Amino acid sequence: MLPADPSVRGSADRPEGTTVVAFDSATRQRRAVGGPRRASLYVCGITPYDATHLGHAATYVTYDLLVRAWRDAGLAVTYAQNVTDVDDPLLERARATGVDWRELAAGQTDLFRADMEALRVIAPDHYLGAVETVPDVVRAVERLLADGAAYRVGPGEDGQGDGDVYADLAADPRFGLEPMGDARDDAGRVAEFAAMGGDPDRAGKRSPLDPLLWRVARPDDPSWPGGDLGAGRPGWHVECATIAAMTLGAPVDVQGGGRDLRFPHHEMSTSHLRMISGDARPVTAQVHAGLLAFDGEKMSKSRGNLVLVSRLRERGIEPMAIRLVLLAHRYSDSWEFHEVELDDAAARLAAWCAAVAGAERAEASEATHAVVTRIRAALADDLDAPTALAELDAWAASAPGEGGALVRDAVDALLGVAL
Template structure:
């Protein structure tokens, strides 16, 4: 599947430090280097209503990680999927009378344009579920052969969560059984399906139903893939295990990332990821933002209203990626004002040495992607303009380039 165009990224004359980040599985900070060649997999959208602010916050956060890694001189492999066949997509297509393929294509293209506008570096591999179905079929057949999966009478195939893997099931989320059952029911699971050996067993292959799209499944019969196995297969094929980081929103901790890890480890005997990073949830005006409530803030709508995408990105970066936060109009106004101040400074004489600003900026970002502190560093630089002295032109340009390379904000744009 086609990705999106890459923004121009300045190359800085020195290297930054390797970052640390909070890992859900470790329940604390870890240094994430990937031996200089980190492998990142971030779960993509289900393309039936893109791109809301929660999506944008997640992809800007991991774009920041990619930028910090690149600044440290690392050779990054970044993979992202798009779940272009799933129940929510089919339900939205049915509700709107639009062919599911046309709906997916439309929303994926909208997502691409939003990511380009936000200056998000594209993944090296942007892979759809549909194009991965032959690989999923082979993986599910392998799990069945290993005794890690079984079929119901209707042909649906399920993963056995009691399969022995190392690290064991639950090591990523650290939830107890009651918590797992609650989240599994709330987040796409089917604990009450008759015939399952364990209520937490996860769907690997959904056998063909009348009126639903399906694909040949070799020994599995016609059908379509489950959600978790799709990501496990794509991550393994295009990034390789163990991933340095598995990333996504905090609502994916369980069951999605836990199941992905279990599927992949049962298939390969290799741990799925060294670290799991999760972004906070974004609400609107004090309420949870969700598609069911219809209170989504869409990047495309803001752009259509004339909002500068750089201001949207700054509004996101003003919050630590792990925090839950709320979007509102004052937040956007504050971000636009900050952008104006920075751009004015970029065109003025700011008597600050680049080395000091860059060191502080890198230190903030290396500390669990502390973007609020990083923005504070540039605020101080911008506030120092206009006192009558002049920095070297090279210092001024290096700071402008650092803001672009590390924060994704082009201060010289019109």
């Protein structure tokens, strides 16, 4: 990934007081995000048991656009992201392939970061793994227990799990007031919870939706010292809440990730952050990216219908063309990838490069400055990258013969595309 704080070129004519607007999944309304001087962003990272696919890339390019729009608006941005480097899917893949889970996690994390760097995604300021933050999670869970916001559950039907710790969602008076999943009734939310790895039927829980905070050690399962909690490992939602609290504090301006994380993950991690921080609204806006399909189904590791960024790069596909494929779609839309889009993006990239090269030395006219202004406005308006791309297509097609340097620098800084 690119350095966390690159210089933003092409911004000398940046208007003061630009406001970035995004769609908030919690309130289902557009709202200003970030500012007036600072902005904070937490984005859920990968579980590193397989290589980066285009769906991942679309998500992280989305929040890269947000970081760039904020910085272009003059805000000091702090961006945090986790990597869930111990979790059931990772452990299952390691056992199935005979690879040590730590080796698998490290290798896939390195590949992910290489893919992001190739796509010119600016690195988070804080990039933390679940394993390295276990002591912090332990302290958070111990506090929730002491505050009466968590409780222990005895052995499950398999006789294991004596002392697992669960969040008591009833202790959070705001949980469920702004439901973010597709379901609105209790039965639907329980079904969603189960489909996303929850355990609504676990005996001894106070409520079916109460999520796991600390899983006590099982045989042949990695574990870490947990103080009074006993040896074990963190639950998923509290991992993100703890890292957000450590790195950003509350409130966090934007929590981001794919649309499939709205519930239970983001709704529950927000609840945990509320209870940890004491802030009634610990996340100002929930901004979610749409999902990517391939061969008629959502692109996912479980289905195996993956288009891997690393494989596209191995084929010689220009990373900037891959990025342009992603930018051609509204971040909040779900869409299906087709191979022809790579050809279209390569043609678009070539046209832009030719237009910039043919006008690099000539000073920009008012008309070209106006193009850059409209690109800025599009990105500030709910990250409308397709409109920004259309503006550049029109500029390139008009053979302006001037303003190439301004356009090149603006495209670099705002869209993350190197021409």
